[in-house]
Amino acid sequence: MRKRHPVIVRPPATWAAIALAAMLFASACPAGAAATNPATTHPATITQGAGEPATTAPAATAPASTQPALTASCVPNANSFRAFDRPSDGGTGILVVWGKPAEEPEGVKYVVEVAHSKEDFQAGKFKTKEVSPSPKILASTKPNYFGYSEETKGLYYTVITPADLFEPAQPGPLTELRLKDFADQHVITAGQLKRALAVMAALKKEAPATGPATAVGSAPATGSAPATSPTTAPATKPAPAAAKPPKLTPAEQAEREWYARLAAYLATLDADAVEAETAKINAAPYFFRLAGKLGDQTLYVARDGEPAVVQAGAEANLFKWGKLNNLVLALIFSAIVVTFIEIAKRRPGLFIRKIGGLEAIDEAIGRSTEMDRPVYFIHGSGAVSDLSAIASVNILSHIAYRTAEHDSRIHVMNQDPIVTAVSQEVVQQACTRAGRPDAYNPDDVSLVAYEQFAFVAAVSGMMVRRQPGAIFILGYFGAESLLLAETGSSTGAIQVAGTDAYTQLPFFITTCDYTLMGEELYAASAYLSREPRLLGGLRGQDVGKAFIMAALLIGTIVLTLAAAKGWDVAWLRGLLKAGN
Amino acid sequence: MILKRTIPLLIVLGIGVLAFMQDYVPHPWSSAFRNEMTTWTMVIGGFAMFLGVYSLSHMHITKIRRKMPGWGYSIFVFIGAIGMIAAYIFSDSIGALSAGTKDEMSLYDWGYNYILIPCSATVFSILAFYMASAAFRTFRARNLAAGLLLAAAIIVMFGRVPVGETVSGWLFNDRMVIPNLSKAIMDYPNLAAKRGIMLGIALGAISQSMRILLGIERSYMGGGD
Numbered sequence: 001m002r003k004r005h006p007v008i009v010r011p012p013a014t015w016a017a018i019a020l021a022a023m024l025f026a027s028a029c030p031a032g033a034a035a036t037n038p039a040t041t042h043p044a045t046i047t048q049g050a051g052e053p054a055t056t057a058p059a060a061t062a063p064a065s066t067q068p069a070l071t072a073s074c075v076p077n078a079n080s081f082r083a084f085d086r087p088s089d090g091g092t093g094i095l096v097v098w099g100k101p102a103e104e105p106e107g108v109k110y111v112v113e114v115a116h117s118k119e120d121f122q123a124g125k126f127k128t129k130e131v132s133p134s135p136k137i138l139a140s141t142k143p144n145y146f147g148y149s150e151e152t153k154g155l156y157y158t159v160i161t162p163a164d165l166f167e168p169a170q171p172g173p174l175t176e177l178r179l180k181d182f183a184d185q186h187v188i189t190a191g192q193l194k195r196a197l198a199v200m201a202a203l204k205k206e207a208p209a210t211g212p213a214t215a216v217g218s219a220p221a222t223g224s225a226p227a228t229s230p231t232t233a234p235a236t237k238p239a240p241a242a243a244k245p246p247k248l249t250p251a252e253q254a255e256r257e258w259y260a261r262l263a264a265y266l267a268t269l270d271a272d273a274v275e276a277e278t279a280k281i282n283a284a285p286y287f288f289r290l291a292g293k294l295g296d297q298t299l300y301v302a303r304d305g306e307p308a309v310v311q312a313g314a315e316a317n318l319f320k321w322g323k324l325n326n327l328v329l330a331l332i333f334s335a336i337v338v339t340f341i342e343i344a345k346r347r348p349g350l351f352i353r354k355i356g357g358l359e360a361i362d363e364a365i366g367r368s369t370e371m372d373r374p375v376y377f378i379h380g381s382g383a384v385s386d387l388s389a390i391a392s393v394n395i396l397s398h399i400a401y402r403t404a405e406h407d408s409r410i411h412v413m414n415q416d417p418i419v420t421a422v423s424q425e426v427v428q429q430a431c432t433r434a435g436r437p438d439a440y441n442p443d444d445v446s447l448v449a450y451e452q453f454a455f456v457a458a459v460s461g462m463m464v465r466r467q468p469g470a471i472f473i474l475g476y477f478g479a480e481s482l483l484l485a486e487t488g489s490s491t492g493a494i495q496v497a498g499t500d501a502y503t504q505l506p507f508f509i510t511t512c513d514y515t516l517m518g519e520e521l522y523a524a525s526a527y528l529s530r531e532p533r534l535l536g537g538l539r540g541q542d543v544g545k546a547f548i549m550a551a552l553l554i555g556t557i558v559l560t561l562a563a564a565k566g567w568d569v570a571w572l573r574g575l576l577k578a579g580n
Numbered sequence: 581m582i583l584k585r586t587i588p589l590l591i592v593l594g595i596g597v598l599a600f601m602q603d604y605v606p607h608p609w610s611s612a613f614r615n616e617m618t619t620w621t622m623v624i625g626g627f628a629m630f631l632g633v634y635s636l637s638h639m640h641i642t643k644i645r646r647k648m649p650g651w652g653y654s655i656f657v658f659i660g661a662i663g664m665i666a667a668y669i670f671s672d673s674i675g676a677l678s679a680g681t682k683d684e685m686s687l688y689d690w691g692y693n694y695i696l697i698p699c700s701a702t703v704f705s706i707l708a709f710y711m712a713s714a715a716f717r718t719f720r721a722r723n724l725a726a727g728l729l730l731a732a733a734i735i736v737m738f739g740r741v742p743v744g745e746t747v748s749g750w751l752f753n754d755r756m757v758i759p760n761l762s763k764a765i766m767d768y769p770n771l772a773a774k775r776g777i778m779l780g781i782a783l784g785a786i787s788q789s790m791r792i793l794l795g796i797e798r799s800y801m802g803g804g805d
Contacts, residue, residue, distance in 0.1 A: 341791075450632070544787070
């Protein structure tokens with residue numbers, strides 16, 4: 001069967017002249033009149049799917065004489081045009097894909113039309129998104145959505161976020177009417193409405209005197225309403241000196257502050273409502289049409305003689321497939337760790353390499369005891385949810401136990417209140433286990449300062465005044481690492497540091513006697529306790545490291561060979577790439 | 581035992597697994613759970629702040645009462661803390677320390693901007709001197725490794741300052757040999773070592789997390805290893 005091609009309507013010169021005049025007239029019209037949808041203003045010639053009869057729609061305007069013609073070969077095949085939910089998202093995006101046409105004249109664009117129903121297309125009630133062809137919109141650039149098949153190299157895609165096209169209604173500024181609405185919905189009480197209206201009236205009265213600085217609904221001069229809240233007016237320059245706000249009585253000022261707080265609260269309700277509306281818009285089903293556009297010519301992708309319409313809706317997904325590799329690797333490592341924990345339970349006495357910094361702990365505590373000096377334990381700035389803070393607390397448990405055994409004194413310095421509370425509990429329990437509950441003094445485990453450099457100043461001062469015999473600096477540190485370690489070094493104490501902040505490691509290595517680098521900090525608790533199950537975890541960690549080393553080696557060899565032989569190893573790169 | 585061990589460990593396991601899955605589940609329920617957890621953390625953190633303030637005050641009051649060495653400094657803790665709290669409470673529009681208008685600075689802001697920030701900057705600036713003294717101690721070519729470290733440090737430092745480019749131009753016929761060498765040291769051996777440490781940290785974190793989630797590592801709960 002002979003393939004029929006769509007026909008572009010090419011008006012004769014007279015038609016072109018009329019069309020030009022019409023365009024000139026249209027440009028002179030008010031903006032509202034001109035801002036209609038492309039379907040009603042562009043020549044709508046319809047193309048068909050492969051092997052289907054051509055359909056031609058009347059042209060409203062003529063293409064420029066120098067413009068190349070938009071033919072069927074410039075428009076995607078109807079069978080390749082589809083839309084579906086974007087995978088791995090929270091229900092915000094729809095993917096529209098279409099095949100790359102055989103020809104792509106320079107300047108061609110693809111127009112995706114989005115409507116709530118098929119009828120809306122006829123009524124012109126639709127939104128459009130224009131996409132310029134480029135290698136960046138090829139489906140092969142997004143393997144987490146489209147996979148690695150060859151087909152993806154010939155597919156274009158675009159993401160449609162419905163709420164970006166059909167924007168939710170934004171609440172206006174806080175007005176008397178809206179306040180009454182809030183009262184009707186029982187968001188505010190009648191009494192609150194009365195107070196708010198009184199403040200609003202006062203603000204309105206002042207508005208001419210103070211200029212735009214005090215808008216109705218905005219926070220009073222010294223109020224604390226957020227400047228970005230939807231109910232507040234945009235901030236403007238302060239009024240000139242002559243238009244200073246009138247002096248208010250303390251009661252009036254308090255009333256205005258209350259009003260600002262109320263406005264801020266109502267703004268959060270508005271924001272919640274907009275968010276809910278956005279989710280609703282995104283969750284609805286939509287209809288899509290696709291057209292090629294070149295200058296004034298528009299050519300629809302068609303099926304059965306009509307512009308092809310596809311339907312799709314965004315759905316909230318339960319899994320981020322782009323992170324599957326990450327999850328699988330995490331589960332493999334976890335399985336290795338759990339396996340070695342089980343092995344260690346059956347076969348205690350696993351060999352673990354020596355860690356100098358941890359071996360030195362007893363030596364440092366013993367030295368402090370001999371010199372009758374306290375032991376200092378300095379926590380990092382991490383919160384209790386940070387692994388480094390948990391690891392430090394675990395080491396603290398061992399150090400406090402040893403210190404109590406040696407009848408020495410330990411001072412624990414904290415930056416975080418929750419870490420302080422946990423450390424107090426840990427030290428108290430350690431003293432009890434050592435048979436010295438009386439050795440625990442809550443003042444020895446205290447919050448020193450919440451601010452980074454205030455903490456440094458206080459701890460440095462204490463180090464210089466009390467001259468500790470051993471200093472343990474463990475956890476996550478920032479710029480304070482060198483300040484603390486260098487001050488400690490000047491006191492002559494044995495210093496053992498450990499951190500997972502690799503940028504601070506050089507400072508600790510330079511100034512401390514022993515440094516636990518990264519993973520050694522996490523390993524410390526297991527190493528010190530010698531508990532078989534914990535040691536099993538350490539062994540599992542080492543096996544995981546060997547696995548990664550092997551993967552790096554094999555990956556390097558494969559990629560080198562691929563570069564030399566011209567193999568396509570995009571899937572291998574994708575396999576190891578962090579996705580989202 | 582159930583209240584002190586089993587239930588807390590079950591909570592750790594449950595919340596830990598849910599928090600772990602957060603990263604893989606894009607559903608709005610997942611983000612709602614995260615927001616809820618964040619709120620809980622903030623609330624608990626707020627209460628913990630009281631514990632921290634109590635701990636801090638108790639320690640310094642004891643120091644002052646017993647006239648322990650350096651007890652005078654403890655007075656400044658209270659002067660600073662009470663001063664800033666008072667400034668904050670009374671710096672609102674109806675207080676005695678009111679800023680007047682939005683453009684004027686309240687006493688609290690003044691204390692923050694003109695006392696705390698300069699003091700912090702002063703402590704931070706000491707870092708430059710400490711860095712010099714630490715570098716002096718470290719960069720002594722006592723053995724081959726220390727010698728290599730010294731050479732690499734000189735090249736990196738020299739390659740990263742304008743004078744390094746000038747000297748490189750004189751010595752190597754306008755070619756940026758020293759800056760390029762500096763970049764090569766940072767981009768290859770340094771980056772390789774850094775990534776090695778980062779991989780170790782990541783594996784250590786997985787191992788530590790598994791030990792905590794499975795209740796094998798319990799030292800953080802007190803009561804022994």
